[in-house]
């Protein structure tokens with residue numbers, strides 16, 4: 020579930036407000052968006068990869084917040100980790116040409 | 128571009144030839160196909176075209192069968208697995224159109240991976256990339272895209288569907304699009320299970336279509352569940368192909384032959400389901416060789432997000448797992464299609480993707496893992512073409528003055544709205560009947576009867592009293608759709624007095640030859656269920 024909008028990383032572009040398919044965020048007058056409807060989050064991790072500054076963190080537990088802190092996410096280098104695994108960077112798509120899923124399907 | 132005007136109250140009122148409802152792959156393909164035939168197209172999605180739906184967060188393998196003599200054999204083989212309910216003519220049409228659209232994607236420059244010999248591998252579409260790419264194609268085609276515009280109801284002029292209305296949930300006003308044809312591409316019903324894409328998939332299209340007079344098919348086939356790390360949203364079974372499974376005390380879970388289970392997908396889900404009913408189950412992906420481990424990590428990165436974030440090495444540590452209910456998303460039920468252009472039988476109303484009944488493609492077994500995404504590629508195309516042809520035929524006709532909105536349950540209750548009938552509680556009550564493994568994975572006549580009684584009582588409250596105001600309008604309508612879908616599912620399951628595919632009746636374990644046909648359900652409040660034995664030739668042709 021979405022848990023962290025890092026005010027230090029966020030550049031207030033409001034892209035997450037636009038792209039979150041379940042309308043979890045609200046834009047604010049001056050500042051980073053807020054998590055307004057956390058329970059609607061479907062833990063799809065897509066806001067993370069669209070964020071140009073890796074300012075969002077979605078924890079793995081889908082049923083409710085875990086209470087993980089921004090300090091821990093920074094220390095464990097988890098900000099942007101899903102985007103890096105896909106090959107996306109700074110909110111831009113990339114990496115699908117290196118997807119080895121066809122090898123898995125053969126092994127299956 | 129469709130004409131737009133904002134009325135005095137700032138509500139959005141648009142005119143289009145074709146209105147597509149939804150924002151997943153089938154909606155995107157329908158919009159592109161309709162625009163390509165010259166129609167002015169608007170697309171209204173509950174979420175954001177590019178991230179919403181079941182495909183965007185996932186990585187979908189397609190059913191990719193190149194042209195050639197082999198096609199018939201491949202289709203025949205797959206048909207053998209469908210519990211005799213699929214239709215090979217539809218299967219062949221689908222692989223053909225899906226293949227063409229996969230080629231179209233590569234011509235458009237979608238970044239497919241390459242095989243060792245350098246040829247593009249077009250049989251797999253990585254969700255976030257694919258849907259972002261499709262958004263661009265839809266916009267390039269000149270389609271007016273309305274993100275965060277959930278549809279609440281269809282509009283009718285008495286003869287045909289002439290548009291839809293809903294709310295612009297971020298802007299806070301209502302919207303209405305007058306159109307000569309509407310494509311429902313609103314996806315399946317996940318009964319609010321916390322799965323990838325699940326939040327928005329509440330079966331709204333089923334209720335809208337049924338209110339307009341369309342039928343549904345295969346609603347009993349909601350018994351598909353997929354493994355996921357416990358508490359996570361990752362309902363992707365693939366890595367569990369190479370797993371071992373253990374009970375709380377460490378003892379291995381055994382397969383049908385008495386050997387420890389080393390593959391947890393497909394039919395093996397039965398063993399895991401049985402064990403999960405008894406108590407917690409743990410897995411380890413210890414059957415994957417090192418090379419495969421690397422491919423899994425690189426090819427299915429989201430599967431590893433839960434492990435990495437929870438500090439688990441899934442190849443060496445035991446971790447707790449669950450089976451996630453998937454309703455009609457990986458089930459096969461949905462709106463019944465009556466002709467090759469994906470028409471519903473209601474003039475002006477077309478259907479594509481998971482919103483449609485997919486028994487014609489995959490029968491009583493899940494189409495997840497290949498068939499469903501090809502079906503979205505093909506049915507979206509046909510529905511878009513069908514809708515634009517219908518729009519052209521209606522082009523001369525002026526809009527009749529008497530446009531009626533068709534929404535009932537959750538929107539215009541039959542009696543006085545009551546504040547104590549809340550959307551959240553309705554959804555919980557339905558979930559209690561249609562998601563527990565011991566009620567819905569393994570079913571029984573007596574259990575289904577009890578569920579049916581409870582769902583009837585939930586439905587009466589919904590029908591008579593549920594209504595949401597402002598932002599809660601959408602929630603109330605979603606709850607009504609979930610209640611309707613749950614009720615149809617249990618009623619159809621009671622009607623199918625046998626076991627077939629994902630419909631597992633513990634009281635009636637075998638297949639009944641007399642039921643080797645589809646079940647069609649028609650009506651919202653009062654409904655009837657009919658078999659399709661009158662169409663056996665089509666089923667097996």
Ligand SMILES: Cc1cc2nc3c(=O)[nH]c(=O)nc-3n(C[C@H](O)[C@H](O)[C@H](O)COP(=O)(O)OP(=O)(O)OC[C@H]3O[C@@H](n4cnc5c(N)ncnc54)[C@H](O)[C@@H]3O)c2cc1C
Pocket residue numbers: 148149150151152153154171172173174175179180181182183185186187188189190276277278279312313314315322323324327328329330331332361362363456479480481482494495496497498499500501503
């Ligand atoms: C985790 C996962 C993995 C999968 N993997 C595979 C695979 O490998 N191979 C395969 O073949 N299939 C797979 N599937 C199935 C496949 O993703 C679906 O069949 C496919 O997404 C269906 O496309 P669709 O456009 O019909 O529906 P969806 O992609 O689900 O989109 C439905 C859309 O309708 C919108 N909507 C809903 N209600 C409304 C409303 N009231 N108004 C407006 N819009 C609305 C939603 O916002 C959403 O955009 C997988 C599914 C899941 C969940």
Ligand code: SF4
Pocket residue numbers: 024025028029030031032033034035036051052069070071072073074075
């Ligand atoms: S997308 Fe990222 S940078 Fe932009 S507003 Fe959201 S959190 Fe901030």
Ligand code: SF4
Pocket residue numbers: 020021038039040041042043059060061062063064065066067077
């Ligand atoms: S994980 Fe998905 S649903 Fe949750 S906030 Fe991010 S984009 Fe929205």
